[in-house]
Amino acid sequence: MKIEHFAYNVADPEAVAEWYTANLGMTVARKMEGGPRTHFLKDSSGQVMIEIYNNPPDEVPPYADMNPLILHLAFVCENPDAKRAELEKVGATFVEEVKPQDGSHLVMMRDPFGFSIQLCKRGVPML
Secondary structure (H helix, E strand, O other), X not given: OOOOEEEEEOOOHHHHHHHHHHHOOOEEEEEOOOOOOOEEEEOOOOOOEEEEEOOOHHHOOOHHHOOOOOOOEEEEOOOHHXXXXXXXXXXXXXXXXXXXXXXXXXXXXXXOOOOEEXXXXXXOOOX
16 A cells, blocks of 8 residues: 555645645645645655645644644755745744754744644655
8 A cells, every 4th residue: 555645624725735836846736626625736756645625614723733743744855954944934934953863854844824844854764
């Protein structure tokens, strides 16, 4: 079995899709007009997707109030410091930085919509 996508409910799928494509290297694989305004976004490898939608509209979780360790989206990143600075300029906020003894560098942030994203440079790649 292989994971096709991970889905989560957001208040404004169009705005999230625009920000993720402009700033996180994602591209729109499929977009559905009307209804929940579903967007499938694929990463730069073309092998992993997230699905964002607004359905039901009154049940978008309070992502900004959640501890990032409950739920976050992690991206492989060659230079977390540079990417952090770049993302802060376009509305992301810094949460914390961790440098484990294995040589990894992990930067937790929140996108402008409150969802937690992590920038991962692993000392030893996991995949």
